[in-house]
Structures are given as structure tokens and as C-alpha cells.
Amino acid sequence: MAAVTTLDRYVEADQRLISDALRLRFHPLAVERASGCRVWDVEGREYLDFSAGWAVANTGYGHPLVRQALIEQFDRASFASLISGIHEPALKLAQQLIARAPGDFEKKVWFGFSGSDANETVGRLLTAATGRRRLVSFIGAYHGATAGSMAMSAHSSQSGFIGGGHVVKAPYPHPYRCPFGEGVADCAGATLRFLEDYLFKTICPPEDVAGIIVETVQSDGGDVVPPATFLPQLADLCRRHGIYLVVDDVKAGMGRTGRLFSAQHxxxxxxxxxxxxxxxSGVPLSAIVGRREILDAGVGLAIFTTAGNPLSCAAGLATIEAIERDGLIENAARVGAHLHRQLRHLMDRHPLIGDVRGLGLMQGVELVRDRASKTPATTEAAKVVYRAYELGLLLFYVGMASNVLEITPPLVLTEAEADAGVALLDRALADVEAGRVSDEAIARYRGW
Ligand SMILES: Cc1ncc(COP(=O)(O)O)c(C=O)c1O
Structure with missing residues (x-):
């Protein structure tokens, strides 16, 4: 009988102790430590991280500025509740976000912990600010895992959730899989016409729509980059109908796409x-930065006791400083473009790849059974992710058919590291194409 390894013990304890409700596993990763773009597991195995833990570690693991800010803030005041008091880190962070967010209008900031609570809150603020009852979001969107943010989402992983009749779902312009058919020349235009000329004239009167929430790159939906005309035309549609436009930049924001905020593209x-x-940078923190009249829609409308706490805000301030001081936005744009080219080259060797798309260091590699039919290669995606892990590369898959390899590394990634990761991915793809990864290997890792 094979000896029980350290990793086996972690896996057994994880299965015994951690709720399945918190489980989205692709391989048996047990993290011991992490630095920059590297992660080491409990057996000392080193991985190059092409996931940044779901696009969280933008500044790289263990950034010295974040570490220092946390230590100093903890020594100064380990906690203060923002809902019933004032503290400098929250004021400074709000000021810095307002100064950087686009839009020549008065803004305020709300703080929370997760993308989910922030999206849920923005939905409530919008309806309170306008007196309108409805929201519009897009099919393929993932906005979170609380009831309100699930109601705004329209992702296949949440198809079991029934609720949120106040949120009308519109098609998203997917250039590789246009919902209006292959031959449609202007997919963004078709999408917006469907919203304005059909949905608004039938089930969703625009005068009852408080806001439209959109991802500029639909990440969990498959790293879909819409045509460049989409966001400006959507903003124009919103303006014409007096509807607020909200961008969910939870994953694409903070420099990832090569701009601080993705709408700036x-x-x-x-x-x-x-x-x-x-x-x-991994310390729980979320924010809504927006028009004063939205953010002031109701006193105490969304209060979480520890939201906007000094430690989280200190981490937020250090994150902005690290991104700007280290040129991480420029790096994301430059290394992202390089990575995109290298991934495109993989298409020459791997018939499994149907499409490569992305902005900056948010890239998606869509796997298909064959390029003509575009049948999603779902099992193959799970196998590639698993094999990559075995080879020392961390990444996950996303998409409505779970067939898109998502590449969202820390923004400190170098071109050499990008090349090293692509070489590992190349090997993983070849192994899967050659049938060297069994169904049993991935049977325990359901992903999503
Ligand atoms: C675009 C987007 N919005 C919101 C969320 C939810 O964020 P969280 O998981 O931190 O609640 C996610 C998470 O994947 C996301 O990708």
C-alpha cells in the first residue's frame, strides 16, 4: 500500500472539515507559502501561479508595501468600526479611489468585503436612489454569491438559483459565439437593439430600470471581450433612458486589463x-465608487460592522501605492500583450484551442472539440487544468460551458515567467490531446 503523504493528510482533513458549499476545486492544491508569482505547497512543490487566486494577488504574493502597511496599522489601531466612527485609512482610501475613478462628477465611496456584498449593495442603492424597481444585467455575468448578487448574475453555475425577478437578463456580445448567430456582423449592435427595441418595449419598461450592471470583460462567463463599440454604446443607451451604468470591475479592475479601471479602455x-x-491584495475589501446621489441613497442602507476597517483600508492604500510605484498597470498591458501572442502561437500546435482572447493580464483560452462546430471541450479543459497543476502551473477554467482556461496571473509577471507558464501549458495540452490524462484523475475535482 502506498504511504500516506503530507498532501494526502491535508486533502483528508479538508474533506472532513471544510464545507462543500465553499468548494470549487480543480486539483488538490494545499498552499504552504507564496511570494510574487510563485506558490509552494505543503510538500515543498513550487508552482507558477497563472491564477493569482482568482485574480486577487494583483500586487504579487507578500508585497512588502502591503505587509508593512498592515503591521503599522495593526500597531496603531487594530480595529475601528467605520459605521459608527471615523478613521484615516478609510478617508484616505476613499479619497484616492475618487481621485482616480473616471467621471467629472461628485463621488463617494462605500466599503465592504467581497465582490458579492458590493454588487448586492449597488443594486439596492440604485433602486433606492431612483425609485425604479428593475435592473438589467447580462447573460454570462457572475456578480456574486449572496442572494442579491446571485439575482444579478446569469451564469450557468448558478442556474439552480431561482429568484431575482426584478433583474432582466440581456444577451452579452460574445464575438466568438454571438448569441444572434455566427454570421452577425455587428454583434454588439444586435445585442443593444435586442435590449432597447425588444426587451424595453415588452417586459422591461426603461422608465422602471434603475441601472444596468456590466462586466467590461465577462470573466467567469469565459473571459469574453466584447467589441470595442459595446461599452460606449451601452453608456449612450443608459444616458438616453436616464439609467445608471454600473461596471463590475471586481475581477477586471485594479490594473489587471492594462488600465486601473477597465472602462478606461x-x-x-x-x-x-x-x-x-x-x-x-487578499485582505478582504470591496468598494463602490460612484455618484454621490447613488452612494447617499439611504442612511444605514448597507452597514457591515467590520466593513471599511482600518486594516483592510491600509491594505487598499498600500495596494494602490504598489500598483503605481511598481508600474504594474503598464506591466499588465505589456506582458499581457506578449502573453496573448504566445497563447495564439499555441493554436498552431493544438487543435483543442478554438479561441484566445483577453485584455492585459486577463486572458482566456477557449477549448473546443473541433474548430468548425465549436463544441465545448469541457472535460478536456478540466484535464488540462489538472495536468498543468501536476506540471507546476496553477490556473482554473471558467465559461458557461466550463471550457475556457482562465489566465489571470499577478501583475508582477515578467515576460520570462509568461513564457515559462505557456511552455507548461503547451505540455499540458499535448498530454491531454494524446490521452495521457485519465478520467479518474479529474473525477474528484468537479470545478464548476
Ligand atoms: C466580476 C465579478 N464580480 C463579483 C464577484 C464576486 O466576488 P466575491 O467572490 O469576492 O464575492 C466575482 C467573483 O468571481 C467576479 O468575478
């Missing part, structure tokens, strides 16, 4: 931007 100033994940 399209010269659009959303009425509110939702941030989370990387905002605190």
Missing part, C-alpha cells in the same frame, strides 16, 4: 464602479 465614465478581490 473605452473612455467611458460609469456612474458607479464596483471593486473587490485585488483591492486589498
Amino acid at each position: 473605452y473612455a467611458v465614465a460609469p456612474d458607479a464602479i464596483v471593486l473587490g478581490k485585488s483591492l486589498g
Whole structure:
């Protein structure tokens, strides 16, 4: 009988102790330590991290500025409740976010812990601010795991959730899989016409729509980059109907796409931007930055006792400083473009790859059974992710058919590290194409 390894013991304890409700596993990773773009497991195995723990570690693991800020703040005041008091880290962070967010209008900030609570809150603020009852979101969106944010989401992983009749779901312009058919020349236009000329004239009167929430790159939906015309035209549609435009930048924000806020690619100033994940470099922190009248829609409308606490805000301030001081936005744009080219080259060797798309260091590699039919290669995606883990590369898969390899590394990634990761991915793809990864290997890892 094979000896029980350290990793086996972790896996057994994990299965015994941690709720399945918190489980989205792709392989048996047990983290011991992490630094920069590297992660080491409990057996000392080193991994190059192409996931940043779901796009959280934008500044790289263990950034010295974040570490120092946390230590200093803990020594100064380990806690103060923002809902019933004032403290400097929250004021400073709000000021810095307001100064950087696009839009020449008065803004305020709300703080929370997760993308989910922030999206749920922005939905409530929008309806309170306008007196309108409805919201619009897009099919393929993942906005969170609380009741309100699930209601705004329209992701296949949450198809079991029934609720949120106040949120109308519109098709998202997916260039590789346009919901209106293969031959449609202007997929963004078709999508917006469907919303304005059909949904608004039938089940969703625009005068009852408080806001439209959108991801500029639909990440969990499959790292879908819509046509460049989409966001400006959506902003225009919102303006014509007096509807607020909210960009969910929880995953795409904080420099990941090569701009601090992803809407800046399209010269659009959303009425509110939702941030989370990387905002605190892993310390729980989310924020809504937006128009004063939205943020002031109700006194005490969304109060969480420890939200906006000094430690989280100190981490947020250090994150912004690290991103700007270390040139991480420029790095994301430059290394992201390089990575995109290298991933495209993989298409020459791997028929499994149907499409490569992305902005900056948010790239998606869509796997298909064959390029003509575009049948999603779902099992193959799970196998590639598993094999990559065995080879020392961490990444996950996303998408409505769970067939898109998502690459969202820390923004400190170098071109050499990008090349090293692509070489490992190349091997993983070859192994899966050659049938060297069994169904049993992935049977325990359901992913999503
Ligand atoms: C775009 C987007 N919004 C919101 C969320 C929810 O964030 P959290 O898991 O921190 O609640 C996610 C999480 O994947 C996301 O990708």
C-alpha cells in the first residue's frame, strides 16, 4: 500500500472539515507559502501561479508595501468600526479611489468585503436612489454569491438559483459565439437593439430600470471581450433612458486589463464602479465608487460592522501605492500583450484551442472539440487544468460551458515567467490531446 503523504493528510482533513458549499476545486492544491508569482505547497512543490487566486494577488504574493502597511496599522489601531466612527485609512482610501475613478462628477465611496456584498449593495442603492424597481444585467455575468448578487448574475453555475425577478437578463456580445448567430456582423449592435427595441418595449419598461450592471470583460462567463463599440454604446443607451451604468470591475479592475479601471479602455465614465478581490491584495475589501446621489441613497442602507476597517483600508492604500510605484498597470498591458501572442502561437500546435482572447493580464483560452462546430471541450479543459497543476502551473477554467482556461496571473509577471507558464501549458495540452490524462484523475475535482 502506498504511504500516506503530507498532501494526502491535508486533502483528508479538508474533506472532513471544510464545507462543500465553499468548494470549487480543480486539483488538490494545499498552499504552504507564496511570494510574487510563485506558490509552494505543503510538500515543498513550487508552482507558477497563472491564477493569482482568482485574480486577487494583483500586487504579487507578500508585497512588502502591503505587509508593512498592515503591521503599522495593526500597531496603531487594530480595529475601528467605520459605521459608527471615523478613521484615516478609510478617508484616505476613499479619497484616492475618487481621485482616480473616471467621471467629472461628485463621488463617494462605500466599503465592504467581497465582490458579492458590493454588487448586492449597488443594486439596492440604485433602486433606492431612483425609485425604479428593475435592473438589467447580462447573460454570462457572475456578480456574486449572496442572494442579491446571485439575482444579478446569469451564469450557468448558478442556474439552480431561482429568484431575482426584478433583474432582466440581456444577451452579452460574445464575438466568438454571438448569441444572434455566427454570421452577425455587428454583434454588439444586435445585442443593444435586442435590449432597447425588444426587451424595453415588452417586459422591461426603461422608465422602471434603475441601472444596468456590466462586466467590461465577462470573466467567469469565459473571459469574453466584447467589441470595442459595446461599452460606449451601452453608456449612450443608459444616458438616453436616464439609467445608471454600473461596471463590475471586481475581477477586471485594479490594473489587471492594462488600465486601473477597465472602462478606461473605452473612455467611458460609469456612474458607479464596483471593486473587490485585488483591492486589498487578499485582505478582504470591496468598494463602490460612484455618484454621490447613488452612494447617499439611504442612511444605514448597507452597514457591515467590520466593513471599511482600518486594516483592510491600509491594505487598499498600500495596494494602490504598489500598483503605481511598481508600474504594474503598464506591466499588465505589456506582458499581457506578449502573453496573448504566445497563447495564439499555441493554436498552431493544438487543435483543442478554438479561441484566445483577453485584455492585459486577463486572458482566456477557449477549448473546443473541433474548430468548425465549436463544441465545448469541457472535460478536456478540466484535464488540462489538472495536468498543468501536476506540471507546476496553477490556473482554473471558467465559461458557461466550463471550457475556457482562465489566465489571470499577478501583475508582477515578467515576460520570462509568461513564457515559462505557456511552455507548461503547451505540455499540458499535448498530454491531454494524446490521452495521457485519465478520467479518474479529474473525477474528484468537479470545478464548476
Ligand atoms: C466580476 C465579478 N464580480 C463579483 C464577484 C464576486 O466576488 P466575491 O467572490 O469576492 O464575492 C466575482 C467573483 O468571481 C467576479 O468575478
